[in-house]
Amino acid sequence: VDWLECVPNVSEGRRLDAVARLVAAAVSAPGVRLLDVSSDPDHNRSVLTLAGDAEALHRSLLALYGAALAEIDLTRHQGVHPRVGAVDVVPFVPLGDTPMAAAVAAAERLAREVAERFALPVYLYEQAARRPERRLLADIRRGGFEGLAARIAEPAWSPDFGPARVHPGAGATVIGARFFLIAFNAVLDTPDVAVARAVARRVRESGGGLPAVRALGVYLASRDRAQVSMNLVDFRRTPLLAALDRVRSEAEALGARVVETEVIGLVPEEAAFGVVRDALQLPGFGAGRVLEGALLR
Amino acid sequence: VDWLECVPNVSEGRRLDAVARLVAAAVSAPGVRLLDVSSDPDHNRSVLTLAGDAEALHRSLLALYGAALAEIDLTRHQGVHPRVGAVDVVPFVPLGDTPMAAAVAAAERLAREVAERFALPVYLYEQAARRPERRLLADIRRGGFEGLAARIAEPAWSPDFGPARVHPGAGATVIGARFFLIAFNAVLDTPDVAVARAVARRVRESGGGLPAVRALGVYLASRDRAQVSMNLVDFRRTPLLAALDRVRSEAEALGARVVETEVIGLVPEEAAFGVVRDALQLPGFGAGRVLEGALLR
Numbered sequence: 001v002d003w004l005e006c007v008p009n010v011s012e013g014r015r016l017d018a019v020a021r022l023v024a025a026a027v028s029a030p031g032v033r034l035l036d037v038s039s040d041p042d043h044n045r046s047v048l049t050l051a052g053d054a055e056a057l058h059r060s061l062l063a064l065y066g067a068a069l070a071e072i073d074l075t076r077h078q079g080v081h082p083r084v085g086a087v088d089v090v091p092f093v094p095l096g097d098t099p100m101a102a103a104v105a106a107a108e109r110l111a112r113e114v115a116e117r118f119a120l121p122v123y124l125y126e127q128a129a130r131r132p133e134r135r136l137l138a139d140i141r142r143g144g145f146e147g148l149a150a151r152i153a154e155p156a157w158s159p160d161f162g163p164a165r166v167h168p169g170a171g172a173t174v175i176g177a178r179f180f181l182i183a184f185n186a187v188l189d190t191p192d193v194a195v196a197r198a199v200a201r202r203v204r205e206s207g208g209g210l211p212a213v214r215a216l217g218v219y220l221a222s223r224d225r226a227q228v229s230m231n232l233v234d235f236r237r238t239p240l241l242a243a244l245d246r247v248r249s250e251a252e253a254l255g256a257r258v259v260e261t262e263v264i265g266l267v268p269e270e271a272a273f274g275v276v277r278d279a280l281q282l283p284g285f286g287a288g289r290v291l292e293g294a295l296l297r
Numbered sequence: 298v299d300w301l302e303c304v305p306n307v308s309e310g311r312r313l314d315a316v317a318r319l320v321a322a323a324v325s326a327p328g329v330r331l332l333d334v335s336s337d338p339d340h341n342r343s344v345l346t347l348a349g350d351a352e353a354l355h356r357s358l359l360a361l362y363g364a365a366l367a368e369i370d371l372t373r374h375q376g377v378h379p380r381v382g383a384v385d386v387v388p389f390v391p392l393g394d395t396p397m398a399a400a401v402a403a404a405e406r407l408a409r410e411v412a413e414r415f416a417l418p419v420y421l422y423e424q425a426a427r428r429p430e431r432r433l434l435a436d437i438r439r440g441g442f443e444g445l446a447a448r449i450a451e452p453a454w455s456p457d458f459g460p461a462r463v464h465p466g467a468g469a470t471v472i473g474a475r476f477f478l479i480a481f482n483a484v485l486d487t488p489d490v491a492v493a494r495a496v497a498r499r500v501r502e503s504g505g506g507l508p509a510v511r512a513l514g515v516y517l518a519s520r521d522r523a524q525v526s527m528n529l530v531d532f533r534r535t536p537l538l539a540a541l542d543r544v545r546s547e548a549e550a551l552g553a554r555v556v557e558t559e560v561i562g563l564v565p566e567e568a569a570f571g572v573v574r575d576a577l578q579l580p581g582f583g584a585g586r587v588l589e590g591a592l593l594r
Contacts, residue, residue: 240577272582281541291565
């Protein structure tokens with residue numbers, strides 16, 4: 001059996017009762033395992049981490065879409081994170097020896113069925129993208145729900161599945177397959193979102209910063225702090241500590257400091273042990289040097 | 298069944314064929330698991346990490362003592378690490394929910410039998426110590442083999458088991474029970490052992506430095522570097538990164554830098570995740586945020 005991870009991002013992070021119903025729907029499918037739920041009130045977004053075989057995840061996601069369409073009205077949704085849908089983005093990630101092709105197949109199957117069953121426009125992204133300009137999530141999501149609604153009728157932005165108009169309450173949805181990604185946010189000691197945006201521009205790959213890093217600056221009203229919100233799309237190329245060190249130095253150049261960081265969802269063990277190697281100048285540290293790991297082998 | 302870890306330190310780290318025979322003897326006991334072997338040529342010392350129940354470890358250690366007496370002649374042993382025996386020190390450590398009393402009982406049983414079978418003087422230390430002045434390993438080991446040989450006939454230093462004279466080729470041995478300890482060494486960019494000694498004096502608890510840290514400075518001829526060799530006896534009181542940061546700043550004050558670190562034996566997962574928390578300013582990071590850990594739960 002090919003094991004996959006699936007990390008649906010839904011546009012609700014404030015009404016925790018609604019989040020609970022979404023999670024309950026996702027775990028109603030037999031064989032699916034819930035590894036994590038991270039909700040953020042400022043992003044107004046929740047990230048579920050699920051694992052299972054393709055069939056279990058397919059059923060889980062269909063139930064989640066059904067619940068999200070009932071719970072979320074995107075026209076009333078406010079949050080600092082860009083989004084185009086009630087179920088905004090659904091990446092499938094191969095676990096262990098599972099080939100990427102299995103994740104792509106799971107994405108395509110879900111895309112087809114979601115479009116049909118819920119009359120939702122669906123875009124395929126990353127490894128599942130059918131057009132090169134849809135590979136990057138940021139390009140599909142440019143301008144958010146409102147931006148996509150304005151251009152969806154253009155032939156260039158015709159969805160891969162489903163109608164060429166946004167769903168009135170649920171918008172659109174982006175489904176795909178990708179390698180493991182770490183969602184890593186650094187909270188600054190300033191409320192000035194312009195500082196976070198400037199730091200993000202200098203840190204991210206598209207601005208000539210660090211490889212395999214995506215970043216944006218947002219304001220967290222609940223904490224009155226600015227935040228640099230990052231995706232590390234290949235933690236072997238830019239590890240966690242290297243990304244943070246760059247954020248620290250760019251922030252310092254603008255008179256700000258990092259007060260704490262957060263990880264949304266889960267981190268592969270290897271990325272965590274990489275932090276130990278880098279922070280302690282301890283070459284070769286890994287699972288084999290950890291007592292619990294050695295006991296399990 | 299009470300699971301224990303046992304971490305015998307033997308006075309051979311250069312002749313790797315001899316080390317292999319010692320390890321083979323240790324793993325000849327049914328039910329014992331070998332988790333790690335770390336050998337260092339400058340310390341001329343090897344550290345085995347074994348796990349099992351008390352009976353398996355008892356048989357394993359008796360076999361190891363037998364092999365060490367055949368392989369090691371302490372009168373010809375040279376190394377920068379203090380030692381009093383061919384099998385220098387044998388701590389038992391409770392794993393999981395095992396009570397410390399089980400580790401103490403294992404130490405006492407082994408001490409009695411080793412003394413009888415091999416005519417070795419045995420000292421009990423740490424949680425198994427019978428006299429307060431024998432609690433600290435450093436006090437028993439003061440002056441090394443030669444120092445102990447000179448005072449073993451004094452009533453105050455009469456061994457807990459065995460004859461009041463050192464064994465001609467194997468010296469004495471120190472057996473005990475303790476909590477988990479991290480052996481953590483920082484290599485400096487200088488060959489000047491005086492710098493490493495000065496740093497060690499300022500870092501260790503007995504010099505007014507960090508709590509639960511023991512440290513000494515040694516010279517590594519094989520690398521022409523000085524090293525601060527530390528034992529962190531309670532990584533919750535002084536975590537790995539805090540110890541290293543102190544070594545870094547004390548070394549810098551003397552014009553030296555840390556070029557790399559090493560861990561001898563294994564590190565509890567919680568100590569590794571603590572480095573991630575500290576280095577990334579990431580509160581709450583732990584096994585629950587790690588993909589592999591979440592999959593295993």
